[in-house]
Amino acid sequence: LGSDALLLEGALSNLLAFMEGSSGYGACAPRLVAAGGETQRACASFPLPRTALWFGTPMQAWFPSSPELNRYFMRSFAHDVDEDVEQPPATCLVLGRKQWDLLGGMDEELWLFFNDVDLCRRLADRGLKVRFLAGSTVQHVGGASTSRYSLFVERWHVDRLSYFRKHHGMLGALMARLGTSWAMGAWALRRLFFLERDPFWGRF
Numbered sequence: 001l002g003s004d005a006l007l008l009e010g011a012l013s014n015l016l017a018f019m020e021g022s023s024g025y026g027a028c029a030p031r032l033v034a035a036g037g038e039t040q041r042a043c044a045s046f047p048l049p050r051t052a053l054w055f056g057t058p059m060q061a062w063f064p065s066s067p068e069l070n071r072y073f074m075r076s077f078a079h080d081v082d083e084d085v086e087q088p089p090a091t092c093l094v095l096g097r098k099q100w101d102l103l104g105g106m107d108e109e110l111w112l113f114f115n116d117v118d119l120c121r122r123l124a125d126r127g128l129k130v131r132f133l134a135g136s137t138v139q140h141v142g143g144a145s146t147s148r149y150s151l152f153v154e155r156w157h158v159d160r161l162s163y164f165r166k167h168h169g170m171l172g173a174l175m176a177r178l179g180t181s182w183a184m185g186a187w188a189l190r191r192l193f194f195l196e197r198d199p200f201w202g203r204f
Helices: 011-021 058-062 067-072 097-103 115-125 152-192
Strands: 005-007 023-032 081-083 129-140
Touching: 011 023, 011 097, 011 129, 058 152, 097 115, 115 129, 115 152
Parallel strands: 023 129
Antiparallel strands: 005 129, 081 129
16 A cells, blocks of 8 residues: 555455455455545556657657557546456555565565566466456545655656566667657757757656
8 A cells, every 4th residue: 555545435345355255366456536536547558668669758749649558558448347457556456465475575676666567467477367446446646655756757767677677678678778768868858958848758
């Protein structure tokens, strides 16, 4: 449970009941809502090597509705029904102690970002599914944790590179480096020409 999350009534009991009564599942996650009750569309598909060129680069601003971004952000999923998903955020994630111990917990090399993606990916590699439960809700103040860390953008790139190297080898590392180089180059040009509005940097 994230430090910026609050369990709402019945959420934990519903999540535990699902895990205790279901087989083939490694974890489950609730629907996240903002302080005003709005649903946060937080689930995503696993990033692929090509995702590194579409997310966090100028391509995201130039082609915001590209098939790859639609796939990655699961834009066709309204987060209003129960469904198996690949990657819910670990803002609130319930998994059994047995699986946690077998996986060795979270990868500490992924210090701030992609540790939940990695955890879900390792569950999937063991043939286990993850269930999203829309009827269980947790209030989440998005970004309240990462906003306190001044180098969170730099850390995002470092952790993404580690994730891609771990799960996609040399190809993944190459694509992550290309994406980071492109993003940093575009940022440097923006600063050089004193542009008032950055077309992509604020998307992190």
